[in-house]
Amino acid sequence: MSSKEKIVKALSATRSIGIPDDQVKPILRDLLKTYDGNWKLIEEDNYRTLVDAYFEHKENEELEGKRGGLLHDQNSPISLKRPREGEQQNQALPTIGSSSHKSVVREDKMSEVNAGQETTKSIQHGIVIRPSENLSSVKPISAIHPDKNAFTNGNMECNSYQICSSSSQCARPLSTAPFQDQCSSYISKCSTSSEHVGPITRDQHNKRNKSHSLYNMYDLTKGAEKVKISWVNELGNESIPKFNYIPNNIIFQNANVSISMARISEDECCSSCSGDCLLSSYPCACARETGGDFAYTQEGLLKEEFLNQCMSMGCEPKKEHLFYCEDCPIERLKNDWKPERCKGHLLRKFIKECWSKCGCDMQCGNRVVQRGISCKLQVFFTREGKGWGLRTLNNLPKGSFVCEYVGEVLTNTELYDRNMQRTGNERHTYPVTLDADWGSEGVLEDDELLCLDATYYGNVARFINHRCSDANLIDIPVEVETPDHHYYHLAFFTSREVKALEELTWDYAIDFDDEDHPVKAFECCCGSGFCRDSKKKHKEALS
Structure with a gap:
């Protein structure tokens, strides 16, 4: 028809x-x-x-x-503020992880900043972070406040x-x-x-x-992205979790992220380029990180050879792909008195994109992640008991950029302290540890051991659910503003062709058997035939 x-x-x-x-x-x-x-x-x-x-x-x-x-009617005694008809219980955020170490953040009780002072209470109309005095002036791009009168309720x-x-x-x-x-x-x-x-x-x-x-076709990002992202619940009356939407990472307090022109040398940028670097007869300096060849095709996709190498390193890492700390900060957080030996950190391939010091324009083919989301996405309530998830509304070819993981930039110590202040009734999400290049960074101070947490401030990537081994997304570190690899962007690309309305998933690389982790892993509901949650498999075998 x-x-x-x-x-x-x-x-x-x-x-x-x-x-x-x-x-x-x-x-x-x-x-x-x-x-x-x-x-x-x-x-x-x-x-x-x-x-x-x-x-x-x-x-x-x-x-x-x-x-x-x-x-x-200025004399009207009626309040113009419309009361809510009750508050939805906070929904578990089904995300997020990193290459080798994952930490849990929970949400329920928040803190509110008022005139630079911190007061803890239960938030009814939005979620804000529990920041220090230094962040009292930080304002989010938008805040997600579920409003039942904005829903199409049957x-x-x-x-x-x-x-x-x-x-x-x-x-x-x-x-x-x-x-x-x-x-x-x-x-x-x-x-x-x-x-x-x-x-x-x-x-x-x-x-x-x-x-x-519940249907809500409004833009989840409230104009913060180039494309609108809708959300829908076709299964019940659960409203979307409350959070502040931001399109770019923000520093929480102590994270050491130095972004300046002076830190980028002439041989680390392509100041003599113009137009589109991918159309040049020979690769510029920005292609050195990927072996002298750009990672992107002229269609904006990851080259299949580069993508396959990244996937192979994640699925079957060789000994030379792992770095072992002499004094692992992750293990030290678990047990400062007697930390165990480092379990290893995957040394992953980076993509280096052109930036402001480069001579090319913003439409250069080596500027994919920094241009933001361009595909049609939708947040939806899943049928498999995983809570909220993310799906695509159109077909995505293999190697397509979907989004990056955006959140607060914290030190590992700040994240650990945040986790320890959670209560058992709060929901959780898995932040990202930025450990993709710890081996080449030498000895890092605490303010350089960074992670990303999207519990309170984040973008649409916070809704991406975990799937063991055969997920359709892969996370790849991307260098943009700084050559220091202790901070980078974490970008999601499709690992295969993804059909319209198919859920987007990502392997958090969780060790479900790590009993000593400061915050316990969730019970996996991924449904994959390669599920690593041995405890769940044991329960199913006994039932």
Whole structure:
């Protein structure tokens, strides 16, 4: 079925329940943009998403009208602040890890900064970090505050409909439309149909709400990224975890990250280049880190040979790929009195991208990660008991850049102290230890032993779930602003072709049998045939 026919069918369905075409067209256009022209999610469940989105839009308009009336009545004693209808329990963040050492951060009780002073309390309308006085002036790009009035909630019977054809057979989901622009341009040229709808009974409605409760098509990043990232819960009424969205890493307090032009020598940049370095007849200085050849293709993908080498090192590391500390800071945090021997840190391949001191422009093919997210992503509630996850809304070829892991930059000691202050009732996530090049950095001081934590401040990567061994994403360290490899960007690339609506996963490289770790690992729900959680396998064998 062509995209034009699909638009006719959708408008005919909504027209049958009394929704004018001119009111539903902008809603349909927004949904097509959000789903990147993927009709399957719109047509699913007899156009449920489209109908719910329309009524949610009308409710918001009415609410804004009431607010406007109150604003004009200056003598009105009614508060303009709308109370919440209850607070959702914080959802476990199903992320995140690093190359060889993972630490757990939990969330529930937060701290609030007020005039440079720190006070601890339960946060109701957003999550902020528990910072020091030095960070009182730091402001996030955006804060995620789940608002139930912004959801399209199926709990109101008057907003629920069952769309049927004239032969009383429910409409079936149709195939996806390949061209979103054709869909949008044709919305104004639709004809009529004979479909009609009937209201859903209360019993039918309650059954359907078990699988369709919360929709929120708004931008999770609130404009912080180049592309909008929506979120959806199709399984229940769990709202998204509260956090502050930031597109770039921020320093928590003591992390030593020195970014300056003076630290980058002339032989560590390509100041004489212009335009696109990938089109040059010979590689510039920025290709030295990857053996004199750029890691990217002209299409912006990782070259397959480089990608395969990175994957092989992670899956089957050789002895020369591991570095063993004489006095391992990770083991010292576990037991300062008598630390065990270092278990090894994977020395991984880096990508070096051009930066501000280079002469090329921002469209240079060696500037992929720093240009930010460009693919269509969506946060969704998983069906496998893993909580929230991340999926792609379009097909991604092998070697595609998805996003980088963004969060607060902490020292290992700061992260350890943060972990120790958590309570047993709090949810957890796995931050990233930036240990990819500890072997070449020599002896590092505590303020140079860094990690990233996205519990309170982070980007969409905080929702990427773990999968043992056969995940479809791989994390690769990327040098951008500084040649010091104790700080770098951690970028996610697809390790194989990923289909639209497939969940994006990443192997956190967790040692599930490490009983001495300061914070215990979670019970793995990855579902992989290569799952490393031996305790879970033992429980399943006994049951």
